[in-house]
Amino acid sequence: MNAAANPIPVKIVVAGGFAVGKSTFVGAISDIDPLTTEAAMTKASEEVDDLGDATSKKSTTVAMDFGRVGLSSELVLYLFGTPGQDRFHFMWDELVRGAIGAVVLVDTGRLEACFPAVDYMEQAGVPFVVAINAFDGVLRHHPEDVREALDIPAHIPVVVTDARHKAAVRDTLVGLVRHAMSMARQPAVQ
Amino acid sequence: MTEPDNESFTTLRVRPYLLTGGRTRSSVDLPLEALVRTTESGNASAGQHGREQQQIISLCANPQSVAEISAHLKIHLQVARILLGDLVQEGHVATHTTAQPTERPDLQLLERVLDGLQSL
Ligand SMILES: Nc1nc2c(ncn2[C@@H]2O[C@H](COP(=O)(O)OP(=O)(O)OP(=O)(O)O)[C@@H](O)[C@H]2O)c(=O)[nH]1
Ligand SMILES: [Mg+2]
Numbered sequence: 001m002n003a004a005a006n007p008i009p010v011k012i013v014v015a016g017g018f019a020v021g022k023s024t025f026v027g028a029i030s031d032i033d034p035l036t037t038e039a040a041m042t043k044a045s046e047e048v049d050d051l052g053d054a055t056s057k058k059s060t061t062v063a064m065d066f067g068r069v070g071l072s073s074e075l076v077l078y079l080f081g082t083p084g085q086d087r088f089h090f091m092w093d094e095l096v097r098g099a100i101g102a103v104v105l106v107d108t109g110r111l112e113a114c115f116p117a118v119d120y121m122e123q124a125g126v127p128f129v130v131a132i133n134a135f136d137g138v139l140r141h142h143p144e145d146v147r148e149a150l151d152i153p154a155h156i157p158v159v160v161t162d163a164r165h166k167a168a169v170r171d172t173l174v175g176l177v178r179h180a181m182s183m184a185r186q187p188a189v190q
Numbered sequence: 191m192t193e194p195d196n197e198s199f200t201t202l203r204v205r206p207y208l209l210t211g212g213r214t215r216s217s218v219d220l221p222l223e224a225l226v227r228t229t230e231s232g233n234a235s236a237g238q239h240g241r242e243q244q245q246i247i248s249l250c251a252n253p254q255s256v257a258e259i260s261a262h263l264k265i266h267l268q269v270a271r272i273l274l275g276d277l278v279q280e281g282h283v284a285t286h287t288t289a290q291p292t293e294r295p296d297l298q299l300l301e302r303v304l305d306g307l308q309s310l
Contacts, residue, residue, distance in 0.1 A: 006225070006227065006253070006286045007225060007253060007286070008225075008286070008299070009223040009224065009225050009255060009286070010223070010295055010299065010303055011221075011222070011223040029310070035257070035258060035261035035262070036261055037222075037257045037258075037260040037261045037267050038260070038266050038267065039266060039267040039268060040266050040267075040268055061266065064257075066222075066257055066261075068255070068258070069310070071302075071303060071305075071306025071307065071309075071310075072302070072305075072306050072309075074302075075302055075303065075306050076225065076253075076255075077303065077306070077307075078222070078223045078255060078257065080222065080257075094222065095222070097221065098221055098223075098293065098294070098295075099294075100294070100295055100300065100303065101294075127294070166310075170307055170310050173307050174304065174307050174308060177300055177303050177304045177307060178304065180294070180295075180300055181297060181300045181301070181304070184294065184296065184297050184300060185297065
């Protein structure tokens with residue numbers, strides 16, 4: 001078995017509030033048309049061991065879209081957009097497991113929409129960057145104002161991105177990987 | 191509380207797990223991004239499988255993640271995991287993840303990701 005036949009998968013999570021541009025961000029850099037996978041709400045999968053019980057639980061599904069970026073013959077990056085609504089946070093545990101980190105997208109017109117994602121990543125100890133999606137290139141707030149408004153600690157990057165453009169998306173991912181590397185070097189600082 | 195339309199509800203809920211013989215858990219730990227590849231034995235086993243298993247074996251001639259398999263076959267993630275767990279145990283497919291799928295990638299791997307991204 002050679003390395004090329006067995007590439008290593010890595011994963012980055014793209015989080016943020018409803019309609020902030022997560023799917024657009026993933027699609028801008030993905031090699032494939034983004035795909036959607038559906039999962040059944042946990043209760044049915046985690047607490048049930050036999051068919052009898054499964055029939056008595058509600059089955060709600062959550063859809064996640066994701067893209068794939070070949071980084072080399074040996075490395076494949078998957079980008080997963082988080083389902084926007086709070087009731088799907090159970091899925092986030094699965095998404096951040098083993099991930100390099102997360103990009104939390106922010107629309108400066110609705111700053112508060114990213115609070116749950118920022119809180120979640122902080123508490124879960126997931127390396128993350130805050131990326132302001134400058135809709136139509138219009139930056140309504142300076143990144144440092146956004147940092148202050150969201151109370152983002154100084155060591156966490158706050159950057160400007162454009163979810164529609166591959167180069168901007170790539171630069172944002174580069175920023176996240178660099179940040180994850182500095183976290184890996186000094187794990188005590190979260 | 192009575193549930194209206196109980197019969198059709200039950201059918202809906204049970205159906206995904208018919209494919210798995212009613213099981214709702216996989217025996218193998220399969221992260222979303224774990225790559226699955228068809229083995230020689232998998233290639234040789236054509237004709238022995240159900241439709242979904244056969245689709246997986248064909249699809250994974252080129253390595254595909256668990257998430258991609260679920261998406262392409264239009265089956266729930268949990269169902270895909272159970273089918274894949276069986277195929278792994280039977281040796282028809284093999285999976286590939288990072289050494290420690292539950293931990294963050296180490297510096298060396300991050301360095302390679304960085305190089306890859308910068309070359310895009
Ligand atoms: N003009 C402009 N439109 C954008 C930009 N980013 C996203 N959009 C549009 O905003 C809408 C929402 O974008 P999506 O990428 O679907 O957002 P999302 O975060 O995936 O949304 P949900 O999954 O529903 O939470 C779409 O109509 C996009 O085309 C941008 O930078 N500029
Ligand atoms: Mg979306």
